[in-house]
Amino acid sequence: MTDTTATPRRLPNRLDNPFKSTVLSWEGLLVLVAVAIFILNSFASPYFLNEWSLSDMTFNFTEKALIALAMALLIISGEIDLSVAAIIALASTLMGWALQFGADTPVLVAIGVGTGIACGAFNGFLVTGLKLPSIVVTIGTMSLFRGISFIILGDQSFKGYPPSFSWFGQGYVWWVISFELVLFLVCAAVYFVLLQRTNFGRRVYAIGNNDVAAEFSGVRVARTKFVLFCLTGLMSGMAAVLLTARLGSTRPSIAEGWELEAITMVVLGGVSILGGAGTIVGVVLAALIMGLVTFGLGLLNVPGIVMSIFIGALLILVIALPILWRMWRQRTAVRSA
Amino acid sequence: MKALGKHREIWLGLAILLLLVIVTARFPRFAQPQNLLTIFNDTSILMMLALGQMLVILTRSIDLSMAANLALTGMIVAMTNAAFPGVPVPLLMAMCVVIGAGLGAFNGVLVWKLSIPPIVVTLGTLTIYRGLVFVISNGAWVNAAQMSSDFINLQRTVFLGLPLLSWFAIVAAVLFWLLMTRTPLGRSFYAIGVNPTASVYTGINVGRTKFMAFTIAGAMAGLCGYLWVSRYVIASTEVASGYELTIIAACVIGGVSIAGGIGTVGGVLLGAIFLGVINNALPVINISPFWQMAISGSAILLAVVLNARGEKRKGRIILKKAEAV
Numbered sequence: 001m002t003d004t005t006a007t008p009r010r011l012p013n014r015l016d017n018p019f020k021s022t023v024l025s026w027e028g029l030l031v032l033v034a035v036a037i038f039i040l041n042s043f044a045s046p047y048f049l050n051e052w053s054l055s056d057m058t059f060n061f062t063e064k065a066l067i068a069l070a071m072a073l074l075i076i077s078g079e080i081d082l083s084v085a086a087i088i089a090l091a092s093t094l095m096g097w098a099l100q101f102g103a104d105t106p107v108l109v110a111i112g113v114g115t116g117i118a119c120g121a122f123n124g125f126l127v128t129g130l131k132l133p134s135i136v137v138t139i140g141t142m143s144l145f146r147g148i149s150f151i152i153l154g155d156q157s158f159k160g161y162p163p164s165f166s167w168f169g170q171g172y173v174w175w176v177i178s179f180e181l182v183l184f185l186v187c188a189a190v191y192f193v194l195l196q197r198t199n200f201g202r203r204v205y206a207i208g209n210n211d212v213a214a215e216f217s218g219v220r221v222a223r224t225k226f227v228l229f230c231l232t233g234l235m236s237g238m239a240a241v242l243l244t245a246r247l248g249s250t251r252p253s254i255a256e257g258w259e260l261e262a263i264t265m266v267v268l269g270g271v272s273i274l275g276g277a278g279t280i281v282g283v284v285l286a287a288l289i290m291g292l293v294t295f296g297l298g299l300l301n302v303p304g305i306v307m308s309i310f311i312g313a314l315l316i317l318v319i320a321l322p323i324l325w326r327m328w329r330q331r332t333a334v335r336s337a
Numbered sequence: 338m339k340a341l342g343k344h345r346e347i348w349l350g351l352a353i354l355l356l357l358v359i360v361t362a363r364f365p366r367f368a369q370p371q372n373l374l375t376i377f378n379d380t381s382i383l384m385m386l387a388l389g390q391m392l393v394i395l396t397r398s399i400d401l402s403m404a405a406n407l408a409l410t411g412m413i414v415a416m417t418n419a420a421f422p423g424v425p426v427p428l429l430m431a432m433c434v435v436i437g438a439g440l441g442a443f444n445g446v447l448v449w450k451l452s453i454p455p456i457v458v459t460l461g462t463l464t465i466y467r468g469l470v471f472v473i474s475n476g477a478w479v480n481a482a483q484m485s486s487d488f489i490n491l492q493r494t495v496f497l498g499l500p501l502l503s504w505f506a507i508v509a510a511v512l513f514w515l516l517m518t519r520t521p522l523g524r525s526f527y528a529i530g531v532n533p534t535a536s537v538y539t540g541i542n543v544g545r546t547k548f549m550a551f552t553i554a555g556a557m558a559g560l561c562g563y564l565w566v567s568r569y570v571i572a573s574t575e576v577a578s579g580y581e582l583t584i585i586a587a588c589v590i591g592g593v594s595i596a597g598g599i600g601t602v603g604g605v606l607l608g609a610i611f612l613g614v615i616n617n618a619l620p621v622i623n624i625s626p627f628w629q630m631a632i633s634g635s636a637i638l639l640a641v642v643l644n645a646r647g648e649k650r651k652g653r654i655i656l657k658k659a660e661a662v
Contacts, residue, residue: 080456126638126642130642130645131645132641132642132645133595133596133641135399135456135595136585136589136595136637136641137638137641139582139585139586139637140586140589140634140635140637140638140641141634141638142582142634143582143586143630143631143633143634143637144630144631144634144635144638145634146630146634147628147629147630147631147632147633147634148631150627150628150630150631151625151627151628151631153627154625154627155627252627257464260460260463260464263457263460264460264461267457273454273456273457274454303471303476305467305468305471305476305574306468306471306472308464308467308468309464309465309468309469309472311464312460312461312462312463312464312465312468313461313465315457315460315461316447316453316457316458316461316462316465319451319453319457320447320451320453323451323452323453324451
C-alpha cells in the first residue's frame with residue numbers, strides 16, 4: 001500500500017518517439033499507401049513512369065481536390081455540401097451562356113467563380129440564416145442548381161471556348177507542371193495556413209467539436225459557417241472554370257457524381273465525418289492517392305464505372321477499418337486482462 | 338404556425354387540389370377520373386420507395402442507395418428472366434425482395450455494428466451497387482424482346498378497375514400504416530428518432546432498429562426493382578439514376594423531418610402524389626420535362642423551410658451531441 005503511494009504511477013512518455021508517432025498517424029499511413037500504389041502502378045504499366053504520364057495523372061484529381069480542400073473545412077465544422085457538383089454544372093452553363101453573347105476570358109472566369117460564390121452563399125444562407133439541416137438543403141440545391149442547367153441547356157451543349165480560356169484547363173506553367181497543379185498547390189498551402197495556423201481555423205475546429213460551447217465562448221458560429229459555405233462555392237466555381245476549360249464544352253450532366261469523390265477525398269484524408277477533426281495535409285495526400293488509384297486503373301483499361309466501385313469501397317473501408325481495429329483491440333485487451 | 342405543423346397532411350392535400358384545379362382550369366381533361374388513376378399508377382413506385390425511405394429517415398438516418406439498389410435488383414431479375422423464361426414471376430418477385438433486403442441489410446450492418454454515419458455508408462454503397470449493375474451486365478441492356486410476356490404484363494393486369502401496380506402500392510401503404518401504428522417495431526422507429534438516449538433506457542436496441550429500417554427500405558427498393566424494370570421494359574446501368582433524390586424529396590415534402598422522429602404514412606403518400614401530379618402536369622401545360630429537376634429541387638427547399646417552421650423545438654440542440662454516440 002505505502003509502496004504505491006511512494007512511487008507515483010509512471011505515465012507513458014509519448015514524446016520521445018517522433019518517428020513512431022509520425023508513421024502511426026493517419027497522414028503517415030496515407031504516405032505509405034501512396035508510395036505503395038505508386039510502386040504498384042509502375043509495375044502494372046510500363047507507361048506509368050514517364051513525366052508526361054505523371055503530369056496527366058494530376059489532371060485526374062486537381063479539380064476535385066480543389067473542392068475537397070474547402071469541403072474539409074466545412075465537414076470539420078459539422079456541416080456538409082452535397083451540391084458542389086451541381087454548382088459546377090450551373091457555373092459551367094452560365095459561362096457557356098455568356099459565351100453566346102461574346103464574353104471574353106476574364107468575364108467568363110468572373111462568371112464561373114461568381115456563380116460558385118453566389119451558390120455557396122445561397123446554401124450558407126439557408127443553413128445558417130434559416131437554421132436548416134445542411135444535408136437536406138444541399139440535396140435540394142443540388143437538384144435546383146443542376147435543374148437550372150437542364151432548363152437552360154436541355155439536351156444541347158455549349159462549345160467554342162476561346163484558346164485563352166482553355167489555357168486554364170490545358171495550359172502548362174513550366175515544363176510538365178500544369179496550371180491546374182500550380183493552382184491546387186497554392187490553394188492547398190492557403191487552406192493549410194487558414195485551417196492550421198489562424199484563429200479562423202481554430203474556430204472551425206471549435207464549432208465542429210461543440211457548436212453550442214463555441215457560441216458561448218464568443219465564436220460567431222453562423223457567420224463562420226456561412227463563410228465556409230461561400231468558400232466551398234468559390235472552390236466549386238474555380239473547379240468549374242478548370243473543368244470547362246479542359247473539356248472545352250458544357251453539358252448539364254458535367255461533373256456528375258463529383259460530390260461523392262470530393263467527400264471521399266475528405267474522409268479518406270482523415271477528416272471525421274462527425275466534425276471536429278482532420279488536417280489539410282491528410283486531404284492533399286488522399287487526393288493524391290485517389291488520383292494514383294484511378295490513373296493506375298485507367299492504364300489497366302478499367303472502365304470508369306468500375307473504378308467508382310473501388311472508390312465507394314475505399315470510402316467505406318477507410319472508415320470501417322479503424323473502427324474494426326479498435327473493436328478487435330478492445331476485445332483482445334479485455335481477454336488479456 | 339403550430340396548426341400547420343399538426344395538420345400538414347390537410348395542407349398538403351389542399352396544395353395538391355389547388356394544383357389540380359389550376360391545371361384543370363386550362364386543360365379540363367386533366368382531372369378526369371381515368372387520368373387521375375393513371376397518375377396514381379405512375380406514382381405507385383415512388384410511393385413504395387418513399388415509404389421505405391421514411392422508416393430510415395425517422396431513425397435519423399438517410400439511405401442514398403435505394404435507387405442503385407433498385408437498379409441492381411432490377412438488372413439481376415431481368416437477366417434471370419432473360420436466361421430462364423420459365424421461372425414464374427411471383428418467384429422472381431420474391432427473389433427481388435430478398436436481394437433488395439440483403440443489399441439494405443448490408444447498409445444496416447455497417448450503420449449498426451460499425452456505427453458509420455448512414456450518409457457515408459450509403460454514398461459508398463450507392464456507387465458500389467450502381468457499379469455492380471455495370472459489372473454483371475457488362476454494360477449491356479436487357480430489353481423487351483428478352484423479357485417474357487408474363488414478366489412484362491403481370492403488373493399491368495387489371496383487378497377491380499386498377500392495374501396490379503396500383504394495388505401493390507395500396508397494399509404496401511396499408512401494411513406500412515399497420516407497421517407504424519400497431520406494432521412495437523413501428524413505434525420504436527419513432528422513439529429512436531425523437532430521443533435515442535431515452536429509447537435505450539426503455540429497452541429499444543437503437544442499432545438493431547436502424548438495421549431493420551435499412552433492411553425494410555432495401556426490400557422495398559428490391560421489389561420496386563422488378564416493378565420499374567417491367568414497367569419501363571428496360572434494364573440498364575442508368576435505370577433510376579438520380580432517383581434517390583426524388584425519393585427523399587417525396588418524404589421531405591410529405592412532412593418527414595430529416596432530424597428524425599416525425600413523419601406519417603399519409604404524409605409520405607401525399608408527398609409522392611404531389612410530385613406525381615407535377616410530373617404529369619408539366620407535359621400537359623407544355624413545359625419541357627427538363628424543368629422537372631429544378632422543380633423538385635425547389636419543392637424540397639420549400640418543404641424543408643415549412644417543416645422547420647412547424648417543428649421548431651428549443652432545447653433539443655443541446656442534447657444532440659450527447660446523443661450522437
